[in-house]
Amino acid sequence: MQPLNNDQRRETVNTRQRYEAFRAAKARIDGYRGSMVWSPTKGTDYLLRSAYDEPGRRRQKSLGPRSAETERVKQEFDIGREEAKQRFEAAKAVLERQGAVNRALGLGRVPLTGARIIRQLDDVGLLGKGLRVVGTHAIYAYEAVAGLFADPEVTTTEDIDLLYDARRELGFIAQGEIAEAGLIGLLKRVDRSFERTRQDFRAVNQDGYLVDLIRPDAKPPWKEVRESLADAPGDLAAVAIEGLEWLENAASFEAVAIDERGMPLRLIAVDPRVFAAHKLWVAQQPSRDPVKRARDRAQAQAVARLVSTELPHLRFDGPELRMLPKAVFEAARPLFEAALRPG
Template sequence: MAKNQDQIKESVNTQQRYGVFLDAWKRKEGYKGSMSFGKKANIEYLLRDYYDNGVRKQKVLGQRSPETEKVLADYLAGREDAEQRLKAAQANVARQAGINRALGLGRVPAIGAKIIRAVDKAGLLGKGVKVIGTNAMFAYEAITEVYFPQSVTSTEDIDMMFDARAKIRFASADETTAPTIIGLLQQVDRSFIRAPNRFSANNNDGYIVDLVRPQINPPWKDLPSSISNNSDDLEAIQIGGLSWHENAPSFEAVAIDTRGEPVRIVAPDPRAFAVHKHWLSKQPDRRPDKRARDRCQAALVAAMVAQHMPHLPFDPDQMKSFPRKVVEDAAHLFAASADPADQFSF
């Protein structure tokens, strides 16, 4: 389905306003904690208090002087300005969400979008964690003039790929406790619990979050399975073929959820998505219904790349993270002339 001109215009406006919001939010985060003068051994010092992974820390910035008084004044003024700019940006995003709802721009399931935003605010999105699977398709369509058929994007789960090689700095809304993925999910919905398999979490509505990672090679290589290293947290399950995604370029876009609110998604390059899905569709140990969906999604994403993403030409030399035969087997998908908005009907 093609977007109309109003939808295209407001999609661009959403991306711009959300970009301003994210910049304002990051600036405000820089003022977390506090700054004040305090006495140590009867001498006044400028102190900066903050939390690091749930541990309260304090940094001494110098004895009281005209210079440190200016540092404090600048800090307080900057924090006030950051708060006001964030409030203005939030108001703009809220107004934009109303416009988006009226135009029917919402695509990403609300619960999935909330989870992705929480991961983003924790400093993990694109820095050790990517959105893979069906939810990645919302990022691809966000920058084009067409939508994928809803029948191939409907989903009741979300897959998060953990890159254990990344140096992760995990932030939390609650500065006083060490953050965990399950704690992050429970901030979104209190009913989330870890499943017995340890790599999944589900809520009362049956929405599932899976934490996955590539198979370790060699198998004895020591890499963490948990983002937080907390024994009660989710532990990523190893999945074959994901190392190709891990080493492929990332793709970032701002999509819109069903409430009209923007969400930044960091996913694998759409060319890598299509190649990987095509490979999955040929795996004999995969369920037939999943293979059929994989095959359809691969064809649709490849057609979208060919027709609507001229800046991403399909070049096997740019897909070096995949085995060459896997890339060659999928090459015909990118030569398709049909538009992804019309290629399939269900």
């Protein structure tokens, strides 16, 4: 683990604050989507508010005939939208300058392809609401909050794992652009070369970057669960993997991380204590590839050490971990205790 230096710590704080301002400005301008115009009907001007709903259909609503009140409404809308646009452009420019500073200080961590995928999921409302980041990319969230860099041997990756929450009824999510495109369609917005492989839970781009959609085993086994985010043809179907129910039941862990260009992004992973316990359990499975077992163990040890030394408020004996099987919990306990021993 490498702690941040004073300059890096200062600019990490600046990045978080400026990213928060950017997101607020973006949310404000999003509130002004559509238009407000006068439309003549039978010799009378009516004020129409036009916007697009979630399924992408254009909706129009009459706010009434031209009057002092509707004139005021339109004027306030036009002024508010222009102010929101100016604030957004200013916040965007500040964030781009911050990105240059972050690159100069070596703060960029999240691989660019992974960062673009995560931003796309966030933009359409899936991040933390049906999908969370697990696997190696989750470590970028943990180190961002802890204020240090994990060793490259445990963070280097050319793939991303997305945990599909099988408990959620995603009908309210899988609509509009998501229903039409599916997860594979969202990936193609990031990189047009993404294609689903023969393994229908996986997509790959021309550079060999992999995206896996995973979910826990159904319990009971005969329980029907939705495997895809949408009914779009050729969409990814989540593969069931033993042990993921612990990650599914874990609390979310949110962080602002920084990608290779120095630009911030929101990451929503799972509780790092559960991550470490699960990784250790995976490393102990006889069927696991020996090379991957060694990496799993190294990641479990690294995250346990990070939590114990930098995030001590996340106690390993906390009530949030009661969802772990007793054997898994007890096997992981020495990882956290060893991190606190001198030397």
